[in-house]
Amino acid sequence: MTDLSPSPIPALRGPVPLAHLFLHSLLRDGDRAVDATCGNGHDTLLLARLVGPRGHVWGFDIQQQAVDETGRRLAEAELAGRVTLLPVGHEELAEHVAEPLQLVLFNLGYRPGGDRSIITRPETTGSALEQSLQLLAAGGIVLVTVYPGHSGGADEQLAVEGWSARLDPRAFHCWRMGQTNVTPDAPYLLLVQRGR
Amino acid sequence: MTDLSPSPIPALRGPVPLAHLFLHSLLRDGDRAVDATCGNGHDTLLLARLVGPRGHVWGFDIQQQAVDETGRRLAEAELAGRVTLLPVGHEELAEHVAEPLQLVLFNLGYRPGGDRSIITRPETTGSALEQSLQLLAAGGIVLVTVYPGHSGGADEQLAVEGWSARLDPRAFHCWRMGQTNVTPDAPYLLLVQRGR
Numbered sequence: 001m002t003d004l005s006p007s008p009i010p011a012l013r014g015p016v017p018l019a020h021l022f023l024h025s026l027l028r029d030g031d032r033a034v035d036a037t038c039g040n041g042h043d044t045l046l047l048a049r050l051v052g053p054r055g056h057v058w059g060f061d062i063q064q065q066a067v068d069e070t071g072r073r074l075a076e077a078e079l080a081g082r083v084t085l086l087p088v089g090h091e092e093l094a095e096h097v098a099e100p101l102q103l104v105l106f107n108l109g110y111r112p113g114g115d116r117s118i119i120t121r122p123e124t125t126g127s128a129l130e131q132s133l134q135l136l137a138a139g140g141i142v143l144v145t146v147y148p149g150h151s152g153g154a155d156e157q158l159a160v161e162g163w164s165a166r167l168d169p170r171a172f173h174c175w176r177m178g179q180t181n182v183t184p185d186a187p188y189l190l191l192v193q194r195g196r
Numbered sequence: 197m198t199d200l201s202p203s204p205i206p207a208l209r210g211p212v213p214l215a216h217l218f219l220h221s222l223l224r225d226g227d228r229a230v231d232a233t234c235g236n237g238h239d240t241l242l243l244a245r246l247v248g249p250r251g252h253v254w255g256f257d258i259q260q261q262a263v264d265e266t267g268r269r270l271a272e273a274e275l276a277g278r279v280t281l282l283p284v285g286h287e288e289l290a291e292h293v294a295e296p297l298q299l300v301l302f303n304l305g306y307r308p309g310g311d312r313s314i315i316t317r318p319e320t321t322g323s324a325l326e327q328s329l330q331l332l333a334a335g336g337i338v339l340v341t342v343y344p345g346h347s348g349g350a351d352e353q354l355a356v357e358g359w360s361a362r363l364d365p366r367a368f369h370c371w372r373m374g375q376t377n378v379t380p381d382a383p384y385l386l387l388v389q390r391g392r
């Protein structure tokens with residue numbers, strides 16, 4: 001059972017616990033959130049808990065196996081009713097979700113334990129990121145965990161970070177959060193908030 | 197009156213609201229915190245609120261005027277009893293505070309509205325940062341707002357960031373959090389957490 005806020009600050013060993021800290025600070029009962037890359041469904045489940053019984057989550061994954069695994073996890077926790085699972089790529093985001101969104105979560109790269117040749121791609125990720133901005137509520141956040149280390153990861157990093165650097169600073173607050181005492185290709189977190 | 201948690205996520209326009217988000221997530225009633233650079237006392241007051249009636253805050257500033265201003269602010273809020281104010285440089289940190297600390301906060305550079313020739317210095321800041329690490333509780337955090345833009349700021353940035361990069365990753369989680377869509381000399385946040 002995931003501990004909900006107020007929770008002690010987690011050990012910030014990498015971008016995942018840091019992202020979770022933002023989720024706990026941001027999300028409230030009744031909120032709407034998107035998991036753009038369900039993977040094994042751990043984050044989808046956390047989102048479902050945090051948006052509460054009046055909120056809703058949309059979960060995307062192009063791999064049917066990932067959607068199935070996420071669905072099983074949600075059913076076990078009796079939270080399947082809060083989540084719409086979509087076995088399509090996140091570049092179809094805007095066709096399926098209802099705005100305004102408080103959060104859109106991306107975990108780039110490949111699915112842990114899955115086929116490493118199936119990775120997120122700069123073109124489709126870029127399109128999904130742009131759609132996310134259009135759907136964000138004021139103060140809402142896009143969180144992207146970037147993995148420069150895998151094959152294709154360096155290109156993706158440049159594309160996503162460059163995208164954030166070009167956003168209008170009067171409209172969006174863009175942050176890069178990386179560790180200083182680990183290898184340069186370690187994963188890091190990108191946070192884009194729509195201004196109020 | 198500062199709103200305490202649960203609070204909506206603030207607009208993350210710069211490192212100060214981002215630091216406040218971490219303070220709200222981290223601090224609990226009964227905690228011990230240090231404001232290593234009181235300045236005008238805004239953050240000292242926030243810390244005093246967040247540690248609650250059973251907690252304690254130590255506030256350092258080498259400028260008597262800053263200590264006086266902070267004292268006035270705390271007295272107005274009827275929170276002076278939670279804070280020990282010290283008109284000494286933060287390089288004397290370890291001589292005055294009781295461990296373990298959940299948080300040590302640094303705001304580098306000069307005091308807003310004060311004498312811009314009086315700035316924090318790499319040598320004394322470095323010593324205070326080292327002392328802070330020794331006094332941190334497991335999971336506790338050192339937060340440093342770095343201002344590369346002012347005279348002397350670039351040297352200070354190199355010193356502080358280099359220091360964090362040399363810390364043992366098995367013992368400390370070190371993060372640099374900067375904005376991607378602002379000028380390169382914009383202030384940013386450095387976070388060092390003692391591992392659990």
